[in-house]
Amino acid sequence: MNENIQDNLDFYQIKFNFIDKDKDGIISYLELKELIKECNIKCAEVDLQDLLNESNMNEKGQINYTTFMDIIKKLNRSDTHEELVEAFKIFDTDNTKLISAQKLKLVLEKFDNNLKDEDVASIIKEYDLDQDGYLNFEEFCLLMKNK
Ligand SMILES: [Ca+2]
Ligand SMILES: [Ca+2]
Secondary structure (H helix, E strand, C coil), rough: HHHHHHHHHHHHHHHHHCCCCCCCCEHHHHHHHHHHCCCCCCHHHHHHHHHHHHHCCCCCCEEEEHHHHHHHHHHHCHHHHHHHHHHHHHHHHCCCEEHHHHHHHHHHCCCCCCHHHHHHHHHHHHHCCCCCCCCCCCHHHHHHHCC
16 A cells, blocks of 8 residues: 555645645645545545544644645555445445444344344444434444444
């Protein structure tokens, strides 16, 4: 993956310059999102926010090329995102983008014969941040990261 980044340095520089229309070397969060999309990198909104918070963003929320590359490297390193998307599909059999306790149990049962309804319910409860009774993709990612 790192070699790949090296090869693509020019590519990223060109893309960055393209998005940075006023050429002051700084892009906004919206421009960053556009840039990430331009580079064909799939990234959830939450991931991007997290990465930005981790990165050396200055107080004004401005993003320069170094910050951008920092984020690109982190995104490339966490190639787990694709895997999470794939994993989510395994659970989300009926493509509702939500995992119910029932759907979660169906998959987890394959790994644990003694799995009880209560266990599944408590997993959902623990990660169901918006408390709608289902795990959406973000909540599912949290679950997987903590497993
Ligand atoms: Ca600019
Ligand atoms: Ca939820």
